[in-house]
Amino acid sequence: MSYPKTKISALVITYNEMGYIEKCIESITFADEIIVVDSYSTDGTYEYLKIHPKVKVIQHPFANFTAQKSFALKQATNDWVLFLDADEVVPRKLREEIVETVNGNTEHVAFWFYRKFMFKNSVLNFSGWQTDKNYRLFRKSKAKFSDKKIVHETLNVDGTSGILKEKLTHYCYKSYEDYKSKMLKYGRLKAKEAFYRENRFNYFSLIFKPAWKFFHHYILRLGILDGKKGITISYLNALGDLERYRELKKLEKKNELAYYLVMP
Known part of the structure; x- marks a missing residue:
């Protein structure tokens, strides 16, 4: 007896992703539907997606990232969801493993993917990313994004999880300015997250947390073995932490000013 093929919805969120999104979309055309939620790109991303024959763009x-991904998840018509970042690519062997997995009567409701990080077109072997893994394949009915984090979102899973063998390719570094912009954006969002949790700014964190981040990635996580690439990645990750605490200080000052303005 033959059974019907399990359908997969591929989901991506975008904002100004030309140079990344083309490879991503090409690698997921095996999915039964591709839905992209775009936050009003200005670089041609939306126009590219709008005319792509296999993509539904909204x-x-x-x-924030959690809210945008939660919105995208609601658009999926199939239970099995493949959720990628716009700078991620699914290699052929991973595509085959995904299809075999969802059609194999698996008991797991979600799967972790290990990622291979790319610095431009060369592999970043260390610098803290060698053991990185994320949820990318899961059943919509058994998972949802936690509203407790607004960046580096967390998936809450109702059931057991597995890990796929093949790695996802992550084109994390296109150029210095592009990666720097990402790290600063993440830093500001993390500051908002900390502010909402009522975490207070202190100068110890401003000075020592970025330094520790650099030391952790470059020395403890062997970024030194990635040469100049390791220095660049470790520095920019530390810069993101520095921005986090600078932004938290600004948010607290704005809040204090607003408080004094409304006092009788």
Whole structure:
């Protein structure tokens, strides 16, 4: 007896992703539907997606990563969801493993993917990313994004999880300015997250947390073995931490000013 093929919805969120999104979309055309939620790109991303024959693109304002991904998840019509970042690519062997997995009566409801990090077109072997893994394949009915984090979102899974053998390719570094912009954006979002949790700014964190981040990635996580690439990645990750605490200080000052303005 033959059974019907399990359908997969591929989901991506985008904002100004030309140079990344083309490879990503090409690698997921095996999915039964591709839905992209775009937060009003200005670099041609939306226009590219709009004319792509296999893509349904929806424009939706960006509040934070968790909210945007939760909105995208609601658009999927199939239970099995493959959720990628716009700078990620699914290699052929991983595509085959995904299809075999969802059609194999698996008991797991979600799967972790290990990622191979690319610095431009060369592999970043160390610098803290060698053991990185993320949820990328899961059943919509058994998972949802936690509203407790607004960046580096967390997936809450109701059931058991597995790990796929093949790695996802992550084109994390296109150029210095592009990666720097990402790290600063993440830093500001993490500051908002900390502010909402009522975490207070202190100068110890401002000075020592970025230094520790660099030391951790470059020395403890062997970024030194990645040569100049390791220095660059470790520095920019530390810069993101520095921005986090600078932004937290600004948010607290704004909040204090607003408080004094409304006092009788």
